[in-house]
Amino acid sequence: MRKILEFFGFIQSLKSDPLCVGPSGCETLDSPVLVQLMNPRLLVKGKLF
């Protein structure tokens, strides 16, 4: 459970701090993925993707 929560926190950090590397601009999470990732219930069940 701790690892799941840490992962949840990691995903939140990706949301608030998009990766901007190289000349191609920033990489952001797509909304559908984000909705899924931000749902701890689904996360816990590992029923993503």
Add this chain to the structure above:
Amino acid sequence: MTDSLRSLAGLVLTFVTLVWSQTSLATIAVKMKSMKDATHIEITGLSEWRYDLRRDPKNDTYRTTIQFTGVKPEEVAALNSLRDRRVKYVEVIEGINGDALVEFRLSNNDIGMFDYQTESPTTLVLDIYREEPVKKFEAPGPSHIKGELATLVSKARPKKLQKRKLASIENPEIGTQGQLPLKQTPNQNLKIKYGIFDGGDQDLNRFKIEDKDIDELAVIRSQENIYLHFPELNIDHSYLKDLLAQPAGYGVPEREDDENLQVRLIFKFKNEGKPALGLRTLKFFRDKYRTSQYDKVLNFLEADIYFDLWRRDHERVDFEKAMTKYKALLNQYPNDPSRFKILMLLGLNYLDVGNNFGALSTFQVGIKTYPESPYYWQMRVAVAEAYRALGKNEEAIKEFEGIENDKASGNYGIESRFRRGDVFFRVGDYATSVKEYDEALKKYPDKWAEAANIYFNSAEARFWLKNYKESLEGYRIFLQRFPSHAFGGYAMTRIGEILDILGLPVKRVTGAYLESVFRYRGSPGAYLAKLHLDLMRFVEMKPKELETALKDAKENMPKDKLADVETLLVLNESDGFYKKKNYEKSLDQLIKYYQNNPISQYLPIFKNRIVKNLTAQVAAANEKSEFIKALETFNNQKDAWLSKNNRIDTRYYAALAYENLNILDEAATGYRDCLRSRQEVKDENLKKAMATENLPSEDEINLRLAKVSLLSGEVKKSSEYLNSIQDPNKLNEKNQIERSLILASIAEKEEKLDIAMLALNELTEHWKGSPALLAEHWLMLAKLNHELKNNEKAIGWLSKIIDIAVKTPDVIKKNIVAEALELEGDLYEKRGQYGFAEKSYKLLIDKFGDGLPVASIKYKLGKIYFDQTQIKEAEKIWKTLKDEIDGSLWAKMADEQLAQVQWSEKYKRYVDRKPAGGTK
């Protein structure tokens, strides 16, 4: 039906959606096709098409009109039916002189029209197409087809030829016998057409020439031009592309646990093109799971993600990381099935970024370590390519030979054979490359479809070997067999250049350039063709058009694709201004380049252009009778640009200026110098001089020396020079007349008037040129006849001059007409035909005396009046004598005459007085 065939069929269906065809009332036929990319119109039936095409943007529609000459509206009435998405409507109406005026209403401003004529049969072709905005070039570099053009080419290329499948893990056709990496086209004889049109000449016979068409001097002249080296065409082996198209070959099964979920998220990010997110998630994962069942797969995934980053962002650091990770994988998992692919990835990527040493060592290790690799032969070919790129030609050839000689290599052996010529081509050993290419095609004739490099590069090699006719034929076949190849623009433009070099008619040269511009728009070859066309039209361009053309040429210059294009542009612009006779501007550009580029390989060409320019300046000043200016130019540059100048014509023009300024000794020295040089120049040097100079003949120089000697009073010398003229009939009209005049003058000076008459009569009797040119001749004949007291004949010759002068005043030099009129007046006066004499003098004063000293004529005219007691008339004309430059002496004489009359008048009444008383 395979996918590719289906696509091809679709393409054909889309291309030819509508076809109209109609035969006109007369012999003129109009054919129209509406295709995917263009509306194509062909009009046949005349041996030459005369028309004026104009484009006028009007309102919101684009209006293009064609006014034909010699074509009636009903003959092209078929055009009325043309309508498609590019053409709103066409209207054929009666225009100038009842000829057809065709108005095209195009659907919008982006639609353009391109017109040109083909030969055999003579066809007027009109293509209506959507104009692409001018873009920076994305055409292929030496090695690979990239960018937008690649997409276009790939679309146009038959699907079957687009991708050459090579042996791979998923496609293990190679086996040990290595069948078929080189695919054949479905039909080897197929002449594929994927361009917009072919002008009714599918085999491109319009570019065929015969030996008799070649002008040797034009070829020599062309050596003074700059021709650019086109990039080498390499066979695009697509090894790397095919490798990257393969699936990863690893993955993770789906499970419902956190560890699996996070690994799958990394995969997801990679697959969705978010490598940075993938890497951050990977870092998070590794922090949490120090060891994981997924470590191996994640190591592979990490290397691939770095590689994705490199391909996306082109940051070298990502490339190096990816390569390091791949190497680590090979060390860590030496027996993994992916080892062959990873080694190929390493080597091919090194090759791709130009790290040829890296590529060479990687493949050498690969060949040694993995002889069982399905990529074995690809590695061997790549080693040879790396050697070639490193300039190790012997090793490259040895490797190619080794591959070809091994029967197991299959089509890789053929590929190796095809690439051997490239080794020599790249280092400029064109003769050997041609030999290699010819032998390769001879050995594997049925594989021609895989050998675009051979056709193009061997044509290019032949061009640089100056085997122009063979080169032309090579390019023709290249275009015939690979009509949509990205190098088509180069080939078509080179065809135009070769036709120009060989001295073919301008129409054929421009035809090739126009095709290049139209068919290969946006390519460097088309750019070059446009430069040539602009130069050909330089003189007729209006200032605004010229400004735009020069600006476009500078802005769109494909510097990275065409080495030295900047130099060519300078030379072209300078040549343009030269053709426009703006010699100063042209010279300025040449000198600027010469001074700013001290190590340029083109300096000799620029130097020759500068000398040519100065020569033209001297000649042009002579033409305008600005002889002092001509000599200023010549003498100012004598010890500068004109020092060590071998051109004979420069010195000839200078001598001509001296002659016209009556500086006879300098003129004679100059002409003698020219004569000596002219006699010495022989063989190839003579041909070169004939091709590049306005070379005077020995006869012409002898004629000038005869004239100068005569004017100097050296009659004997003059006679000798005249006798040195070998073939008087080859002199131009003006010189033939001059020769005859000199001959007559010599005879006259030697008091052999009959011989003088004979000389003049001989020419007059056989003269076929313009009669007006003989005016000086006739004048001399008149003078001689006058001396021989044949005044009737003399008046006859003078009348010929005066008749022409009266009808066409500017044809004969004014001083000759004036001299003729004066002599005619004198002759009539002596014969007591005062009315005629008066007429001659008056004509001279009123119409031909402007700027000439006419005081004596006015006096003579007044004297006629005076003698006929028309004192008032005499007084009137004599009054104007004081206004004449040399009139004072004549005015004094006139005054004396008038004073005499006034005295007589005054005393007349006393002398004639009747006796007083008169008659009354």
